[in-house]
Amino acid sequence: MNWIILIIAGLFEVAFASCLGKAKEAVGNEVYFWYGGFFVSLTISMVLLMKAAQSLPIGTAYAVWTGIGAVGTALMGIFVFKDPASFWRIFFLLTLIGSIIGLKSVSH
Template sequence: MNAWLALILGGLFEVGFTTSLRYVDGFRHWPWVLAFLASVTLSMGLLEYASRSIALGTAYAVWAGIGAAGTAAVGILVYHDPASLPRLLLLVGLIGCIVGLKLLH
């Protein structure tokens, strides 16, 4: 698998584990606990795989950025978190930084 594809997928699984974490409720809701554990395992495994050929700092920044931007998007679209113009502009800036890191690699 291509390292950049693995990194993007790992970032998306980070969105999965942060979203699942919302429903774990003290590890009492087992379907969500299992979703969390599967997502975090896949996310970290894909990050580890990608960091074998992508500089560790770049890999981590991209992985975390995808997770942060994706989790913010889920919050806005699913949970009706605030979507103010400054917040959206900062998210666009974050995504721009992720793309910039890819282009510099």
Template sequence: MNPWAALVIGGLCEVGFTTSLRYVDGFRNVPWVAAFLVAVTCSMGLLEYAGRSIPLGTAYAVWAGIGAAGTALVGIAVYGDPASVPRLLLLTGLIGCIVGLKALA
């Protein structure tokens, strides 16, 4: 698997595990705990795989940025989090930084 593809998929899995945390209910909701554990395992495993070929600082920044931006966008789209112009501009800047890191790597 291409390391960059693995990194993007790992970042998307991070969105899965952060979203799952909303429903684990103190780790008593077994299906959501299972979803969390699968997503966090995939996310970390793909980050580790990508980090073998991509400089670790770059890989971590991109992974975390995808997770942060993706989680924020899920919050806006699904949970009614605020979608103010400044917030959307900052998310756009974050995504721009992720693209910039990829371009420089």
């Protein structure tokens, strides 16, 4: 169950990073909507990370959380913000995913 909580926390990390990207593009009062989404997502992500870290090793929990956030945010950048999807970018995202899977497999 703690791994599921950690994965959800990582997805909320993607959400708060994406909200920052959208806030940068927003105009007028729409900016407040995206910053509100940022703060809500940030709070949920941190609370869930704290909950998961109570039962998982903190180094593993933090590494997996940031890995999910990094991969998810990079994919959001590619698909939503039209960041380039070069071979090396995809290659290193795949190595990061492999590292996350490896950390889970060697953790108790």
